[in-house]
Amino acid sequence: MSKILKFTQFSLRDLLATAGPTVLAIGLICAIAYWLVDPSPPSHVTISTGQENSAYEEFAKKYAAALAKHHIKTTLKPSLGSQENLQRLNDPKSGVDIAFVQSGSTEQSEAERKGLVSLGSLFTExxxxxxxxxxxxxxxxxxxxxxxxxxxxxxxxxxxxxxxxxxxxxxxxxxxxxxxxxxxxxxxxxxxxxxxxxxxxxxxxxxxxxxxxxxxxxxxxxxxxxxxxxxxxxxxxxxxxxxxxxxxxxxxxxxxxxxxPTATLVAREDLHPALIDLFVQAAAGIHGGAGWFRKQGEFPTANYTEIPVAREAEKFYKNGPPILQRYLTYWLANFFDRMWVFVVALGALFLPLSRVIPPLYVWRIRSRVYRWYGQLRSVEQAIEDVPADKRDQVRTAQLRRLNEIEEKVNQISIPLSFAEGLYGLRSHINFVRERVQALARAE
The missing domain is CATH 3.40.190.10 (Periplasmic binding protein-like II)
Structure with missing residues (x-):
């Protein structure tokens, strides 16, 4: 049974040996792309809020509840208000990721210099x-x-x-x-x-x-x-x-x-883009309704802020939420939304590779047979131009060598679809043997 199993329709070992380096290269490219694109947002965020019983505090609790639905933990950090929130954002050591800031609290040039971005205006204050x-x-x-x-x-x-x-x-x-x-x-x-x-x-x-x-x-x-x-x-x-x-x-x-003035949601420009998407979508749900000083859908908006608006937030205000998030979970939709360029590039790389691997697989299988033809050729060369006194000794040695080659060829494991080449090799071994024997009989 073990000998029968050597002859199969398909050689998994040869396929792995042939495609393995390509698969490893693609895997390495995937890992590098994942690291560069960074599709997975952090699972924790800190919001600088405001004073006790303030609107900032009340709205921050609503944001925390909205993010909790997506398994993101939120820490609310009380503050005196807009100016202290701005100071915390300007200090990376404060641990604050996002904060409520009142319009007019800073200048555009100063915000750009400090690396701050607005996620939009939320409501009038x-x-x-x-x-x-x-x-x-x-x-x-x-x-x-x-x-x-x-x-x-x-x-x-x-x-x-x-x-x-x-x-x-x-x-x-x-x-x-x-x-x-x-x-x-x-x-x-x-x-x-x-x-x-x-x-x-x-x-x-x-x-x-x-x-x-x-x-x-x-x-x-x-x-x-x-x-x-x-x-x-x-x-x-x-x-x-x-x-x-x-x-x-x-x-x-x-x-x-x-x-x-208006209250704006402000973050540092290094805030993960996926979190920006999530905050802006939460803002639309929290502040999008009609109120004492706003019409339905008037807020949130990219207007009324002197701080540059984040690219992801601008995209949301122009086009609405990403289409994938209408059908998939937030985490899965975010992954595909940020990785789609890489997926397209990987597809373009895979197509030519898929045409290279099959020929390599065929070559690897057939090379097990073809390499023995070099041995047969060396046997034929060994019996040519031999001095008369050494011919019997050389021919005997080459016949013994042919027997060893045949024994090793019989141990070759090869898929059935390539068996024709194996049997052709065995017939050619026999052909060379008969030639050596014929030369011996002729003398």
Missing amino acids: PVWLFFRDSHDITQLTQLKGLKINAGPDGTGVPRLFKQILSVNGVEPTDLTLGALENTPATVELLEGRIDGLVFSSAPDAPLIQMLLQTPGIRLFDFTQAEAYTRRFPFLSHVILPRGIVDLGRDLPPKDYHLIA
Whole structure:
């Protein structure tokens, strides 16, 4: 049975020996391409959020929940606000991958120099100036001499509020600017120990919702909002409609004009492209609906940001989510989306190789037979031009050599489809033997 098995329809060993180097080369190319393309995103990301009870904190929790569906763990790192988030992004040692940053917090040239990219604008953050109704404030010049909390420097609000005061001819020294965080500042306002406070936040923030419904607390109406947007391009003019807070109680009792920067999602340019895709898609689900200051589908957007928008984010805003992600899981779709160029190149490489390997396989099989013809030729040459006194000795030696060759040829393992060559070799061995014997008989 073992001898029968030597003759098969196909020689797996020869195929492996023939195609092995090619397969190894293709495997090496695949490994190098995988490393260069880096299709697998990290399974952990850190988001720098904002203060307690802020809109940044609330939205960060929604992003964490969205990423958890794709088995990506998210760490939320509280901060004072936009400016501290920006500082963390500028410091690679901070461990922050992505953060909420308010428009107008930096310059385009500075963002490019620091290697920052925007994933798009998410929502407007109106400037909310709340004050006690014991003050009748219609112009910002009336804030002189009052105690107004603008928040700590890390929030970005003090910088913005000082810019607003400056175009009204009010210097920061004309009033007392507090630096409390949002929650303690709200307590101070309700207790009457300060005259007002300034937020810049989405209306979703719990403190904004509470203050809009608190008796004795009024909201400043920026009646010159359009003029502010002309002076500061990163601001937009939004309107808080009458009754939007509570229609039954008619809160607020009139339309309020507000000025608003936008909140943007910002990352370092080395953030994995797959994570950028995932964050932008999550943003579309979280911020894409209608709200107090936005229409359906108005946000997220590549507009309203001075920070260069990431290429992957721009692609999403123009074309929507990748088509593969409509039918495959996120991880699988991301793999094929980033590896398709390599797959095409590999196909182009495989086609010519597929034409080379079969002939090599045939050559390897037939070479087992053909190499013995060199031995037969050497036998024929050995019996030619031999001195008469040595002819018997040489012919006897060559016949013995032919027997050894035949014995070794009989041990050759070869597929049945090539057996014709093997039997041809054996007949040729016999032919050479008969020739040697004929020469011996002739003498």
